[in-house]
Amino acid sequence: MAVKVIPLTDKKINSAKIHDKDYVLSDGDGLQLRVRSNGSKIWNFNYKHPQTKKRININIGKYPGVALLNARKKALSYRDLLAQDIDPKENREKKLAEDKKITEHTxxxxxxxxxxxxxxxxxxxxxxxxxxxxxxxxxxxxxxxxxxxxxxxxxxxxxxxxxxxxxxxxxxxxxxxxxxxxxxxxxxxxxxxxxxxxxxxxFKKPKKSHMLALTPDELPELMMTIANASIKRTTRCLIEWQLHTMTRPSESAGAKWEEIDIEAKTWTIPPERMKKRREHVVPLTDQALTLLETMRPISGHREYLFPSDRNPRTHANSETANTALRRMNFGGRLVSHGLRSIASTTLNEQGFEADLVEAALAHVGDNQVRNAYNRTDYLERRRPMMYWWSEHIEKASQGNLSVTGFKSLKVIGDNF
Missing domain, CATH: 1.10.150.130 (Tyrosine recombinase, N-terminal domain)
Structure with a gap:
């Protein structure tokens, strides 16, 4: 004959003595109060798993935070689940996960x-x-x-x-x-x-628009305008640096002195600053080196080649060149990214190897073997092309006071 369980009362719970070991007071129908050796009292619901029949305890909470009446209500809800062959513990964990999705997975x-x-x-x-x-x-x-x-x-x-x-x-x-x-x-x-x-x-599809760029025969006009524009020396050098190196606006604006190797005549842009997250080495021409010497008194003691006007400890904004071009009335005709297009069109028209032009522009193709080849052999093969391009820019600048021309160094020195 089963032992009859006498339901608990608050008086019985509060008078429960503390022993050296934990012990259990039963309220009946699976509800238990575990009296811990440290004095705490914890409600548990003890039941058989509906499928495995294994004995399981599920925590209901501490007494008196969870009152006797509330503990019984919770035990009753668990018994209702068991009557439907639903495991209370698994059901609770499922609900907690759902609540987490609502509160945390926003x-x-x-x-x-x-x-x-x-x-x-x-x-x-x-x-x-x-x-x-x-x-x-x-x-x-x-x-x-x-x-x-x-x-x-x-x-x-x-x-x-x-x-x-x-x-x-x-x-x-x-x-x-x-x-x-x-x-x-x-x-x-x-x-x-x-x-x-x-x-x-x-949604409507955006119309494909080509990057605004000048034609190759408009390069002299650009150089003349840059030479005569009322812009800061840093901005002028930044525009010409981007033009000579064929790099993207953000790559040029964020150039660091530590990336420059004067002896090897290279500028190595680390992967984290490249669009395709791959290191890019730019051969530096004599004209590019002249731009560096022009900037050295201004930023040689700082981290960045082209420091920000507002905060010299950081680099110029990638939109600096764009803003200057708009002020020079090139709005609607040219954006700074279009300087690369002028270079690409000119070099391709002059018959330079297409792969060399693409490598100079840091365009990464799908052929991994070919890309690896580009990184090694193409660097030295690109040098003559880059030298030709810089000389072409300088010829387009004759009489227009380019930063890299000897005449311009004298004039720009007086015009900040």
Whole structure:
């Protein structure tokens, strides 16, 4: 005959003595109070797993924080689950995981996890642009939305006003970035499928536009304008440095003195500053070295070749050259990135080997063997081409006071 359990009372619980070892007071139907040797009292519900029949304890909480009446209510809810062949402990863990998805796995939190990985595969400037776009367009409305609650109609409605403004390129980039975030969430087991996989089809496609650039025969006009413009010496040198080295605006603006090897006549840009995250070595021509000597009195004692005007401890903004070109009335005709296009078009028209031109522009192809070859043999083969290009620029500058021309050094020395 089973021993009859006498239900607990608050008086009995409070008068329970502390022993050297833990012991259990039973309230019946699986509810137990464990009296610990340290004086604490903890509610447990003891039951058999509905499938394995193994004995399991599930913690309900400490007494008196969890009162006797509340402990009984919780035990009753667990018995109801067992009557449905549902394990209370597994059910609780499932609910905790679901709650975590709602409170922790929000759009912003998941985006942040994705961004921490993404930023290592892109340049610092591009990483900043990614986060800024999300912070500006996505987070204001979706920041605390559980990632599992995001739907295509929700995001489409969010992006419609941006499309209405005509910012189609922004919409395109946001849909790409949101898709990457959702794919990250799928791979992390946070959601079962990406609900945004096809949303780009709901928006107008941005028209492809070529980078604004001058034609090769307009180079003399550019050099004359730069020479006569009222711009700072650092800005002028930055524009010409970008032109001679055929590098991207951010690569030129962020150039460091430590990356320069005067003896080897090279500028080595580390992977983290390159668009394709791959080291790029630029052969330096005599004209490029002249630009360095022009900048040495200004920034030779600092980290960056082209220091910021506002804060000399950091580098010039990648938009510095663009701003200067607009002030020189090249707006709508030329952007600083287009300087590379002038070089590319000119060199290809002059019959230089296409692969050498592509290597000079740091364009990375899909052929890994060929890319490895480019990094070794192409460096020395690029030197004559780079020398020709610098001399071509200098010829286009004759009479126009280029920084690299002897006449210009005298004039620019008097014009800050």
């Amino acid at each position: 759009v912003k939190n998941v985006a942040l996890e994705w961004y921490e990985l993404k930023k290592h595969s892109v340049t610092a400037d591009y990483a900043t642009d990614i986060w800024r776009s999300l912070d500006r367009h996505i987070f204001p409305l979706l920041e605390n939305t559980p990632i599992s609650s995001v739907t295509a109609p929700m995001v489409i409605d969010l992006l419609r006003p941006i499309e209405a403004k005509g910012s189609l390129e922004t919409v395109k980039r946001l849909t790409q970035r949101l898709n990457e975030i959702m794919t990250y969430a799928v791979n992390g087991g946070l959601i079962f499928a990406n609900p945004l996989s096809g949303i780009k089809a709901n």
